[in-house]
Amino acid sequence: MEEKQESGYDIHSILSGMKEEYWRGVSEVQEEAGETLECVTLLLGGELYAFETVHAAEVLRIPKLIRVPGVPEVITGIFNLRGEITAAVDIRPLLGLGRPEIGERGRIVVVKGEKFLTGILTEGIIGIAPLPLDRFETAGATRSEYVRGEIHDGDRLVLLLDLPKLLASPAITATGY
Numbered sequence: 001m002e003e004k005q006e007s008g009y010d011i012h013s014i015l016s017g018m019k020e021e022y023w024r025g026v027s028e029v030q031e032e033a034g035e036t037l038e039c040v041t042l043l044l045g046g047e048l049y050a051f052e053t054v055h056a057a058e059v060l061r062i063p064k065l066i067r068v069p070g071v072p073e074v075i076t077g078i079f080n081l082r083g084e085i086t087a088a089v090d091i092r093p094l095l096g097l098g099r100p101e102i103g104e105r106g107r108i109v110v111v112k113g114e115k116f117l118t119g120i121l122t123e124g125i126i127g128i129a130p131l132p133l134d135r136f137e138t139a140g141a142t143r144s145e146y147v148r149g150e151i152h153d154g155d156r157l158v159l160l161l162d163l164p165k166l167l168a169s170p171a172i173t174a175t176g177y
Contacts, residue, residue, distance in 0.1 A: 036130035037151075040109060041158060043123040045097025050131060050151070051161040057110040057117060059125055062088075062102065072171045076121060081110065088119040089172055095144045113167035131158060 039050035040059075065077025065088050076090045088108055092099050105124035110117055131151045138149045139159075146166040151158045166172070 035133045037133055037136075037160075039129060039131050039158075039160070041126035041129055041131075042107075042109060042120075043105075043126065044095065045092045046100060046123070047097065047159060048126065048156055049095075049159045049161055050129075051111075051163040053128055055111050055163045057112050060108045060110065060119070062106050062108055062121065074171050079108075079119065081117070081119070084117070086110065086117055086119055087172075088121055090121045091146075091166060091172075094146060094166065094169060094171060111163060111167065114164070118167065118172065129153075131160075136160070 038053045040053055040056045041048060041050045043049070060081075063079045065079055067077045068075065074089050074091065074093055076088050078085050078087050080086075090099065100123060102121060102123055107122050107125045108119035109122055109125065110119050131153055133151075135152045136149050137152075139147045146162050146169070148160045148162045151160060
């Protein structure tokens, strides 16, 4: 009269099912992930621009800028960045863009050049985002020499800046004046 009592669960089959589900999930994530470029996205002249995060140092609210006479127009002023005098530049004219007023959303992105830090005035920071490289197209002849290309990210067009080339521009380094 020995009755075989069924237990409520079989731990081996549950663990086996969990293992299979885990590996299925890992393979799906690997298939979805394409090559991306981690970028800071920002607004300039009403358009969406981006550059690689390796060039970014920090983002600041726009401080009081002191105008310096005799420097190129793109250098809008200087400011104190923790004891270091840093130039703030408005790169919109170099990109052939209009200059809408920079409002409350305006920020300065401090970027690292080859030999110096500088602050780029923006109309706003969108954020940091991975941009899909498989949607990258080189810049057309109508774009500025400082634009490497464009990336179609969903329903938005993001223009990718050539930041090293931009920061080496004589208009920013003031070596050409």
